[in-house]
Every structure is written in C-alpha cells, then in structure tokens.
Amino acid sequence: MNPTLQRIGIILLVSGVLAVVANSVHPRKIPWVQDWSRHVEAKATKQKIKVIPLSVALEKFQTLESIFIDARSAEEFEQGHIPRAASIPFESLDEYFPILGGLIDSGRELILYCKTRECDDALMLAIELQKMGASNLVLYVDGFELWEKHGGEVER
Amino acid sequence: MTRDQKIYRLAYWIASFIIAVILLSGYHKIIYPADFALSVYRFHLLPDALVNAASLYFSWLEIGCGICLLLIPKYRVAALWVALVLLMFFTGGIAINLLRGSAFSCGCFSRSPLARPMDWLSVARNIGLILLAAMALLGSQKTR
Structure with a gap:
C-alpha cells in the first residue's frame, strides 16, 4: 500500500x-x-425569517435604516435597550397591536431581538408579525445580553 | 541537490509552515466545541445528527494536520493532502452559503459574535491556501 x-x-x-x-x-x-431542530435559528429558518448575528446587527444599527423591536418584558426594556428600539413585549402582545400596524406600514426592515440566543420571544413575535402581513423581518439572534457585553450602544 | 531542488524544498517548507500555523490558529474550536458546532450547523450542509460529530472531528483533524506539518516530517505530505481536501470542503461550504445569503461568520478563526461575516474575501483567502498546499505538494514531489 x-x-x-x-x-x-x-x-x-x-x-x-x-x-x-x-x-x-x-x-x-x-x-x-443534538436536536438542532429545537434551536431558535432552525425554527426561524423554517419560517423563512432571516437571521443575523451581532456583527451585522451593529452595522444595521449604524445605518439607521432598520427599526429594532425589543420583544423582552417592559421591565427588562426599562433597564436597558438598544437605542431607538420599540418595546413590544411578546408576553403582552395584545396591547401593542396598533403600534405593530404602524411598524409594518412603515415599510422599513424590522429587526427583532430578545435576551439571549436561547430565548424565543423575538421569534414568536416575528411569526405573529408575519401573520399580520410583515415581510421585511429579521431576527437578531445573539440577543441584548451579547449586544451590551460587546459594547453596543445602550439606552436606559 | 540542484539549485532548483533547493528552491522547491524551501517552497515546500515555507508553504507547510504557513498552512500549519493557519490550521493551529483554529484552536478555539477545541476549547469551545459548542461554539464551533453552532458554526457548523449554520452552514446548513450536514444532516442535524452529524453536526456535532463533524465539528468535533474536523477541529481535531485540523490540529492533527497542523502538528504533523510542523513536527512530524514523515507525515507532512499526508497532512498536506488532508489539509488540501479540508480546505476545498470548507471553501465550497462558504461559497454555497454566500450564494444562499448567509450573514454569519464561518467560525474559521474566531468564535466572537463580532467576527466578520463570511464574504468572497474568505473564499479568495481559502483559494490562496489551497494553492499554497498544492505548491507544497509539488515542491515535495520535485525534491524526491
């Protein structure tokens, strides 16, 4: 041989x-x-929702062209959030329907996030927005914790 | 040894050294296996059941090749062949994902979420490494 x-x-x-x-x-x-199908990113891909990491979210934040939507609770939002983000807590979605309509009608790219890579509030919210007719949806998958940890701007 | 053979031998050593250093720079894949598994998953090229096994195996294969290239001359040519195939596999994976519109880093040299997303420069870099590995193999043949 x-x-x-x-x-x-x-x-x-x-x-x-x-x-x-x-x-x-x-x-x-x-x-x-490992059962990757339970992973948030796998579920997003299945729903045909684009997924982006921190590096891309930071770039999009600088361009001011997209609207960030925070799907965490109102309390968490108050403690700190991505500047100019809209707070739409998934847990109390019903109260925010009028705002959601306005966000969808803006025609701008909507970037949804929650706390970490493991939380699925942002994904669930994205699915609801899809049902309401939104098409320009992006899931920022690394979440607010990594945003803050790696020096992303925070508004309190 | 003729002058040409000396040049080929030098090219073989230099190319082997560069490829070894690049392979060994992926050591973070071994320290943080979950992060590299996520990177492999994000390529969406393997069945889910194979993602973790492949990520564990590839990270050790890279380190194994790097060590052989640097420290075990007898295994250098074999390691170059393995590195060549690995590089072709990764380059193809990156190209496919770029065409699909992936926004993620390839996870090749960094586990940071701030790592630059894969782009055509990553493909160009890998093609350069493939050419380097091919050159090293040619150099080894010419000096036999």
Missing part, C-alpha cells in the same frame, strides 16, 4: 480517537448528536 495513503489513514484515525477522548473529558463537552 502507498505509504502516503497509509499515513493519511493514520491521521484520520488518530484525529477521530483524539476527538472521542477529548470530548469525553472536556469540561465543555457537547453531545455527539
């Missing part, structure tokens, strides 16, 4: 063994199989 092929085989095999051993003792080990 060609020695190079043999060595390629050894590299592939040893890497696999290292991956197994390292993941079994790793303090941040991950499961070998």
Whole structure:
C-alpha cells in the first residue's frame, strides 16, 4: 500500500480517537448528536425569517435604516435597550397591536431581538408579525445580553 | 541537490509552515466545541445528527494536520493532502452559503459574535491556501 495513503489513514484515525477522548473529558463537552431542530435559528429558518448575528446587527444599527423591536418584558426594556428600539413585549402582545400596524406600514426592515440566543420571544413575535402581513423581518439572534457585553450602544 | 531542488524544498517548507500555523490558529474550536458546532450547523450542509460529530472531528483533524506539518516530517505530505481536501470542503461550504445569503461568520478563526461575516474575501483567502498546499505538494514531489 502507498505509504502516503497509509499515513493519511493514520491521521484520520488518530484525529477521530483524539476527538472521542477529548470530548469525553472536556469540561465543555457537547453531545455527539443534538436536536438542532429545537434551536431558535432552525425554527426561524423554517419560517423563512432571516437571521443575523451581532456583527451585522451593529452595522444595521449604524445605518439607521432598520427599526429594532425589543420583544423582552417592559421591565427588562426599562433597564436597558438598544437605542431607538420599540418595546413590544411578546408576553403582552395584545396591547401593542396598533403600534405593530404602524411598524409594518412603515415599510422599513424590522429587526427583532430578545435576551439571549436561547430565548424565543423575538421569534414568536416575528411569526405573529408575519401573520399580520410583515415581510421585511429579521431576527437578531445573539440577543441584548451579547449586544451590551460587546459594547453596543445602550439606552436606559 | 540542484539549485532548483533547493528552491522547491524551501517552497515546500515555507508553504507547510504557513498552512500549519493557519490550521493551529483554529484552536478555539477545541476549547469551545459548542461554539464551533453552532458554526457548523449554520452552514446548513450536514444532516442535524452529524453536526456535532463533524465539528468535533474536523477541529481535531485540523490540529492533527497542523502538528504533523510542523513536527512530524514523515507525515507532512499526508497532512498536506488532508489539509488540501479540508480546505476545498470548507471553501465550497462558504461559497454555497454566500450564494444562499448567509450573514454569519464561518467560525474559521474566531468564535466572537463580532467576527466578520463570511464574504468572497474568505473564499479568495481559502483559494490562496489551497494553492499554497498544492505548491507544497509539488515542491515535495520535485525534491524526491
């Protein structure tokens, strides 16, 4: 057998063994199989809602062309939020229907966010907005916590 | 060894060194496996069930190749072939996602949410690395 092929085989095999051993003792080990369909991003993609990370959200914030919508509770919004963001808490959505209509009619891109990558309030709100006829929806998936942590502007 | 062979040998060493350093710079994938798994998931190229296994395997394969290129001369050519295939695979993945309109970073060299989203410059950079790996393989053949 060609020695190079043999060595390629050894590299592939040893890497696999290292991956197994390292993941079994790793303090941040991950499961070998994960149900990604429950992930907020997977649900958004299924609903055909565009997803953006922090780097892109910061760029869009600077251009002033998009409207940020905060789907967290009113209390959390009061404690700090992205400047110029509209507060539409998903938990009390009924009270905000008149505002939602205005936001949709503005024709501007609506960027929705909540607290972290794991929360799904912003996604649920986006789905409601979709049902109301909004099409220009974007989910900022990293959430307010990472925005604040990485130096994004905050209004209190 | 002729002058040409010396030049080929030098090109082989330099190219191998650069590729090794670049592969090893992805060490964060091993330290934060969940973040790299998320990056792999965001490519939307693998079935969900394979995302974590592939992310764990690829991160160790990159480190393994980097170590072989730097420290184990006998395995250098084999590691170059593996690196070449890995780079082609990643470059294809990035290109497909750019065509799909992905706004995410490739997760290649940083786990930061501030990392620059993938763009055609990432593809150009990877093509440069593929050419470098090919050059190193050519250099190794010419000096045998």
